[in-house]
Amino acid sequence: MANWTQTSQKRLQSILSVETWLPDTMPEYAQGFMYMLGSLTASSFVVLVISGLVLAANGPASWSYNGAMRFVAATHFWGVQAFFFFMMLHLWRVFFTGAWRGGRGLTWLVGSIALLLAIPTAFTGFLINGDLYSEWNAVQAKDGLNALGLGWVNLTNAGQMFGMHVIVMPLVLAFFIGLHITRVRLKSVVPPYPDKSSPETRIQMRERGR
Numbered sequence: 001m002a003n004w005t006q007t008s009q010k011r012l013q014s015i016l017s018v019e020t021w022l023p024d025t026m027p028e029y030a031q032g033f034m035y036m037l038g039s040l041t042a043s044s045f046v047v048l049v050i051s052g053l054v055l056a057a058n059g060p061a062s063w064s065y066n067g068a069m070r071f072v073a074a075t076h077f078w079g080v081q082a083f084f085f086f087m088m089l090h091l092w093r094v095f096f097t098g099a100w101r102g103g104r105g106l107t108w109l110v111g112s113i114a115l116l117l118a119i120p121t122a123f124t125g126f127l128i129n130g131d132l133y134s135e136w137n138a139v140q141a142k143d144g145l146n147a148l149g150l151g152w153v154n155l156t157n158a159g160q161m162f163g164m165h166v167i168v169m170p171l172v173l174a175f176f177i178g179l180h181i182t183r184v185r186l187k188s189v190v191p192p193y194p195d196k197s198s199p200e201t202r203i204q205m206r207e208r209g210r
């Protein structure tokens with residue numbers, strides 16, 4: 001029986017191999033725009049991290065008075081719109097191509113967790129805007145969480161929300177996106193559903209009794 005070091009070695013060998021991360025061929029079906037949506041989501045996330053770092057480094061006053069920083073703030077805002085837009089289109093693509101098939105269940109699960117984490121990440125960002133809308137949302141959401149028995153999450157505490165939005169949530173989300181993409185690299189992109197109208201598929205289905 002293999003011990004844990006041997007098992008880890010075997011796993012890490014495939015995760016860290018050059019072939020996993022730099023494949024030199026791509027399946028033909030994965031060459032269309034529909035299969036770029038996950039990468040566009042990941043690219044939007046990179047834009048969010050970079051623009052977010054610049055914003056956090058310069059502080060809230062900077063983007064209120066400085067034109068260049070206003071541009072960075074707008075990039076961060078539109079980065080969020082692009083991230084969710086592409087993620088939703090990616091979700092439709094993976095749903096309609098049945099991308100959980102062929103041992104990709106964990107990829108699907110990790111993607112769903114990333115989606116669920118992205119929502120509070122964006123929401124905490126919205127809360128630290130400090131305007132009337134964000135204050136109103138913080139108070140309403142605080143009522144909701146209190147009702148759920150989660151009163152310890154203090155949405156009206158701007159400092160707590162700043163830490164959650166700038167450090168905690170992005171790190172957790174980046175971890176799950178990284179895990180998701182690692183799973184995709186290991187399992188590759190799902191092949192299309194078989195064409196039911198083709199004679200070969202009909203014969204195969206008949207043989208399998210379906």
Ligand code: HEM
Pocket residue numbers: 034035036037038039040041042045087090091094097099100104107108109111112114115118177180181184188189190
């Ligand atoms: C944080 C957001 C997400 C990012 C950055 C992301 C990224 C990616 C990338 C780059 C791929 C490779 C193929 C492609 O680009 O289409 C992929 C594949 C996949 N994604 Fe996502 N994804 C995200 C969210 C989701 C969600 C919400 C689900 C489903 C609930 C999901 C399920 C899958 C599955 C099952 C695959 C592998 C099979 C295939 O590509 O056909 N992903 N993802």
